[in-house]
Amino acid sequence: MNLIKVSWKNIQHKPLNTGLSLLLLAFGVGIISLLLLVEVQLKNQFDRNIKNIDMVLGAKGSPLQLILSSVYQVDAPTGNINYSEAQRIAKSPFVEKSIPLAYGDNFKSYRIVGTTHDYVDHYDAKLESGSLWSGEFEATIGSKVATAEGLEVGDTFYSAHGLEDTTDVHKDKAFTVVGIFESSGTVVDQLVLTGMESIWGVHESHDHEAGAEHDHQHEEDREITAMFLKVRNKMALFSIPKQLEDSKIQTVLPSVEINRLNEGFGIGMGTLRVIAIAIMVLSFVSVFISLYNSLRERKYELALMRSMGGTRSTLFRLILQEGLLLAILGFVIGIVLSRIGLLILSHYMAENFHYSLNQIGMVSGEFWMLLITIFVGVLASLLPAYRAMKIDIAKTLSNE
Amino acid sequence: MLSCKALTFSYDHKNTLQFPDFECKEGEHMLLLGASGSGKTTLLHLLAGLLKPSGGKIEIAGTSLGELSQKKLDKFRGQKVGIVYQTAHFVKSLSVIDNLLMPQFLTGKPTQPQKAQELLDRLQIGNKAHRKPSDLSVGEQQRVAIARALINDPEVILADEPTSALDDQNAKEVLHLLEDQANAANATLVIVTHDSRLKGHFEKRIEL
Numbered sequence: 001m002n003l004i005k006v007s008w009k010n011i012q013h014k015p016l017n018t019g020l021s022l023l024l025l026a027f028g029v030g031i032i033s034l035l036l037l038v039e040v041q042l043k044n045q046f047d048r049n050i051k052n053i054d055m056v057l058g059a060k061g062s063p064l065q066l067i068l069s070s071v072y073q074v075d076a077p078t079g080n081i082n083y084s085e086a087q088r089i090a091k092s093p094f095v096e097k098s099i100p101l102a103y104g105d106n107f108k109s110y111r112i113v114g115t116t117h118d119y120v121d122h123y124d125a126k127l128e129s130g131s132l133w134s135g136e137f138e139a140t141i142g143s144k145v146a147t148a149e150g151l152e153v154g155d156t157f158y159s160a161h162g163l164e165d166t167t168d169v170h171k172d173k174a175f176t177v178v179g180i181f182e183s184s185g186t187v188v189d190q191l192v193l194t195g196m197e198s199i200w201g202v203h204e205s206h207d208h209e210a211g212a213e214h215d216h217q218h219e220e221d222r223e224i225t226a227m228f229l230k231v232r233n234k235m236a237l238f239s240i241p242k243q244l245e246d247s248k249i250q251t252v253l254p255s256v257e258i259n260r261l262n263e264g265f266g267i268g269m270g271t272l273r274v275i276a277i278a279i280m281v282l283s284f285v286s287v288f289i290s291l292y293n294s295l296r297e298r299k300y301e302l303a304l305m306r307s308m309g310g311t312r313s314t315l316f317r318l319i320l321q322e323g324l325l326l327a328i329l330g331f332v333i334g335i336v337l338s339r340i341g342l343l344i345l346s347h348y349m350a351e352n353f354h355y356s357l358n359q360i361g362m363v364s365g366e367f368w369m370l371l372i373t374i375f376v377g378v379l380a381s382l383l384p385a386y387r388a389m390k391i392d393i394a395k396t397l398s399n400e
Numbered sequence: 401m402l403s404c405k406a407l408t409f410s411y412d413h414k415n416t417l418q419f420p421d422f423e424c425k426e427g428e429h430m431l432l433l434g435a436s437g438s439g440k441t442t443l444l445h446l447l448a449g450l451l452k453p454s455g456g457k458i459e460i461a462g463t464s465l466g467e468l469s470q471k472k473l474d475k476f477r478g479q480k481v482g483i484v485y486q487t488a489h490f491v492k493s494l495s496v497i498d499n500l501l502m503p504q505f506l507t508g509k510p511t512q513p514q515k516a517q518e519l520l521d522r523l524q525i526g527n528k529a530h531r532k533p534s535d536l537s538v539g540e541q542q543r544v545a546i547a548r549a550l551i552n553d554p555e556v557i558l559a560d561e562p563t564s565a566l567d568d569q570n571a572k573e574v575l576h577l578l579e580d581q582a583n584a585a586n587a588t589l590v591i592v593t594h595d596s597r598l599k600g601h602f603e604k605r606i607e608l
Contacts, residue, residue, distance in 0.1 A: 307450060309506040312471070
């Protein structure tokens with residue numbers, strides 16, 4: 001027998017009161033911890049994908065849309081830009097590195113992106129098997145694409161026009177899988193990467209099929225969808241837009257757009273956080289009332305414990321422990337709930353955005369949550385515990 | 401073993417209760433008789449150290465209660481004094497046997513489940529050990545309360561109206577139990593009551 005056991009039995013003795021307190025605590029903790037998890041992981045995803053991209057070139061339109069479509073592969077592209085014009089900027093001395101992207105086709109709604117091997121280096125993507133693409137219509141695919149569609153090195157597939165629609169298939173030119181990437185937690189997981197020539201190739205033949213009479217596209221007519229730039233010094237961020245003033249190309253700073261996006265998210269997250277804090281306050285009240293009420297019922301029992309050799313501090317600890325046990329139990333249930341919520345959310349995100357949230361370990365904010373929950377438990381039981389300590393035993397034992 | 405001298409108690413500094421001096425030897429049984437309102441329960445609480453007297457001195461097993469700090473008094477009471485109340489009360493969430501172990505646990509002794517079980521067997525309620533006290537009949541509950549008063553091998557057993565809520569048959573049984581168990585433990589037994597049915601049983605009686 002120990003005091004924890006007595007506290008534990010007392011909590012079990014009132015399943016309804018205990019249940020209500022636990023439910024409120026668990027929901028408060030669960031919502032806050034889910035928010036923390038989502039926030040941390042979205043921020044990680046955002047930051048990881050945006051790393052080392054100072055500027056993005058793309059067709060004029062919504063700057064945020066350009067960033068979402070080119071960096072995160074979640075929105076439709078704003079249009080195409082002239083490759084040679086973009087190359088002119090890329091070759092300027094201010095630019096340290098440039099990565100062209102040509103996309104607009106899909107395989108089973110996984111995007112096919114024509115690019116250079118620099119794109120692979122940029123995301124630090126490692127090969128799990130096979131090699132990077134070299135010839136036309138060779139593709140290296142992300143881990144998610146490979147597992148979801150059961151593709152292996154040597155398999156072939158057809159691309160379809162558009163980013164989502166899988167009906168308009170380019171039946172004449174098949175892609176061959178030459179390599180598969182390891183899972184890296186970046187957009188590469190969800191992409192089919194190939195050379196830009198392959199993208200252009202698909203559409204050249206497409207034009208022939210449609211009966212167009214013109215020759216193969218000339219080098220200078222070739223188009224890409226976007227281009228990532230890493231600059232040598234920050235001055236370039238001002239000079240490049242000036243050079244492109246009269247063209248159809250816009251320049252966007254991804255960090256600025258992502259900050260705007262984060263602010264938008266922040267409002268929603270903030271509202272949820274307020275709700276969660278309100279639930280935590282309610283759970284505090286619930287724990288308090290439940291302990292305080294049980295105190296009235298157990299007054300005789302507590303006086304009895306004193307008469308059998310229990311000291312004031314024994315009773316104080318007994319009640320305090322009951323509050324603590326409730327708090328810790330509520331915290332654990334809340335953490336479990338938040339993981340279940342995250343898995344559901346992750347499933348939804350993966351289906352709709354090809355994004356996954358899969359980190360279910362504890363995040364640092366949750367250790368603070370544990371401290372706060374314990375604080376709530378202690379605070380709610382402090383007054384009842386004090387009252388238990390101050391019970392007048394003789395009076396209580398003689399007035400049954 | 402147990403003695404009190406010039407014991408007085410006042411609730412509000414106006415009405416002061418005065419108690420007769422008495423003394424009890426080791427293993428002696430004594431009845432304190434008094435009508436309602438005569439301060440019987442107050443005296444019992446004073447003897448148990450649950451109340452502080454406004455004057456006089458109580459000594460149990462050579463220790464003067466007035467000289468102990470609150471914490472030491474709580475422990476002392478738990479170790480040396482077993483109390484049986486008019487109605488049995490328990491820690492409701494715990495089983496009968498865990499309730500029996502409470503006094504050992506609360507006084508910091510190692511718990512002896514086997515001893516508790518033997519006590520219950522001796523009082524013929526051994527089969528109820530793992531039930532909740534509320535599942536037991538009133539008579540059975542009173543027996544558990546007696547067992548609980550005995551678990552720490554107290555030197556003094558104080559009983560507050562242990563029979564007044566019981567019918568003749570049960571009252572007789574409980575009284576025998578108390579006497580037998582006190583004899584077995586060689587403990588001093590003090591029963592405080594207004595129940596005149598007990599009068600004839602005791603040689604040593606004090607009327608309040």
